[in-house]
Amino acid sequence: MSTTSDTQHDPRVALVTGASGGIGAASVERLAADGLAVAVHYAGNRDRAEQLVGTVRDRGGTALAVGADVADETEVAAMFDEVERELGGVDVVVHSAGSMRLSRVVDLDLDEFDRMHRTNLRGTFVVAREAARRVRRGGAVIAFSSSVVKLALPTYGAYAATKGGVDALVMVLARELRGRDITVNAVAPGPTATPLFLEGKPQEVVDRLAAQPPLERLGEPADIAEAVAFLAGPARWVNGQVLYVNGGIA
Template sequence: MSKRVAIVTGGSRGIGRESAERLGRDGFAVVVNYAGNETEAKAAVEAITAAGGEAIAVRADVAEVDQVTALFDAAESTFDGIDVVIHAAGTMYLAPVADIDFDALDRMHRTNIRGTFVVGQQASRRVREGGAIVTFSTSVLGLRMPNYAPYAATKGAVEAITMILAKELRGRDITVNTIAPGPTATALFLDGKDDQTIATLAHAAPLERLGHPTDLADLVSFLAGPSRWINGQTIRSNGGIV
């Protein structure tokens, strides 16, 4: 088999970016997907290649079938196959149920739910035997924090899609799991939160700190590489917060 190949959606920032660079260090050829931030995507590619790895950046809206198909086509034409898909692309909208902006809710559903179906469809058709598919949920599902109902609902859908896909790929030797991070120091998490809120969340876990993108990238690396007996699971990577 040719070199192992990973697609990382949302690979230009945050957990996706850290995961892409980690997989590059692990020896994967990496396809860094991004929706709009070409500068950061190119920086991720440069970081991977500077460390001796192989990578390309490919723009695609994860909710658009034609664009995601082209993303997978680019991976196959450049690196001759696909072994791992890390679906880290996502967006977050917070509001009390009483005050929901339904246009904002629909936009988040489009990325988080439809995007998981679109990426999952291509991954289920194209990932090679011995491969892995990893999606991202959230530990907020267990915390049940006010204002998080819109976001948590989309991630509950991600968990359902992922667990069912694991069973649908029976006999293919492809693992399918979802990672549910706790509070993690990414732009997605920090945006709009004051210092007191961040400090409160940082001390909620027994380890008394926020997660770092590297914490999640370590788990991505494990699920993408040596782990072959963890399948159909939601892994709560949150420092013990729930």
């Protein structure tokens, strides 16, 4: 059997979805700092993706902006084609693209639920399926779950339901890739200071959530990117797991 060192490519190539801001952007910067060439995915904001590509290149790294609707299998396949053509292959896929709308279950507009489901669960499935076809031996697939799956916070029911599906997918796909030397895991952040989390929340709510972890602060995107880098590189014996990265909130 080949060892991990036998199957490394130079440079390794990472594709990061939802990479134009927040945790995705922090993950791009961290992986690039670790020496990976990075494909920076965007759905609607090409300018921010291109700015991030410029930042990586200014620091001596290799980066490429790629666009796709993560829930559209044709667009996702074309995105992987472009990454393979321009960067030589795919070793790491980080799927951080996501959507969150908060509401009590009894009040939620089902159109809102469908939109979250399309991005968070179908999108994860489509990207993971393509990753399973493309990622080279010795690689890693990293999806994004959420700590709210086990925290069971009111108004997060629909969002947590989509992320619970991600947990199940990761565990199954890890087993289906037996013999490929590819790890499949999910990162489950807690409250993290991103626009997605902060939008629409009164300051008192933010302060209350920030006080809950023993470390008494919100996570920062860079905190989550540390876990992504761990799973993308040295964590070859971590597989089929959901890694909670939440400062000890639960």
